[in-house]
Amino acid sequence: MDPKVFFIVLLATFMHAIWNGMVKKHPDKVIAVAGIVFGHVPFSLIAIIFLPIPSAESIPYIIASAFVHQGYQWYLLRSYQIGDLTKVYPIARGFGPLVATTISILLLGLVLDYFIILSIFLISLGIMILGVFESNIIKNLNIIKYSLLTGFFIGLYSLIDGYGARVSLSAISYMSWSFTLNSLLFLVLLKLNKNENIFRKVMKEGKKIFWIGGFLSYVIYIIVIWGFTKAPIPMVAALRESSIFFSIFIGYIFLKEKITSIKIISIILIVFGVFGLKFL
DSSP states (O other): OOHHHHHHHHHHHHHHHHHHHHHHHSSOHHHHHHHHHHHHHHHHHHHHHHSOOOOGGGHHHHHHHHHHHHHHHHHHHHHHHHSOHHHHHHHHHHHHHHHHHHHHHHTSOOOOOHHHHHHHHHHHHHHHHHHHTSTTGGGOHHHHHHHHHHHHHHHHHHHHHHHHHHHSSOHHHHHHHHHHHHHHHHHHHHHHTTOOSHHHHHHHHOHHIIIIIHHHHHHHHHHHHHHHHHSOHHHHHHHHHTHHHHHHHHHHHHSOOOOOHHHHHHHHHHHHHHHHHHHO
16 A cells, blocks of 8 residues: 555544544434534535536445445444444444455455455454454344444445545545435434434534534545545555554543453554555
8 A cells, every 4th residue: 555545544543533432432322423424514515615516427426325324324323222332333343344355356356465355354353353352242143233234334335435436526525425415314314213303412412523523524534535546445444444443542541441451452453454554
């Protein structure tokens, strides 16, 4: 991977860990997730006004991305109803790059070096073990099922957005249109999930997540999408998810979480994986 792409995406992973820490700290995960999704809209509208309209070729990708994001958000909310963030999130985020890699190789004809594939696997494994080895998770297989389904949609929308951004005139404009459509569809999804007046609740109980988390998430994903246009999507997707590495330290410093032996193993696997993406 090109050094510039590597370090810019790595910077985005650190920012990714910050807004995830905000979501993790918030007592109502539905409000927190909604705050991030709706928080994309103000910045998206600014981009839509000032940037060129995406190419006609990218429009099907925008629509597909918005709908696939609903699958991600639906199963994420379902996961949070039966399991907390520490169980759900690592499994989902770790599984996403594996999905993107598998589809890319088997269906899209992408050729990756075996060491790159191993590096992606190490990062994903390092992330997923944080959720798999959480206490009592094995007793509730629904947590694993919904987390893996969430991860499947993460891998799917990563591929859609990567290829969509490549054929658009502007990756920022592409994602801004997708974010806006996504937020509209998400309102419908929330109603189906029996969450009423959610925007009002976000403005009352999650305003900081809406503005700060929404802005960080917007910028981060724009950087990731830019990375998708410069390097193989599975590599960038895996590097992005290494934000869990920073999340462990944010949790330790600000949320008073313990550094367990599983977290140490996770850190080692992720570091080796990231090293492989950069140098192998």
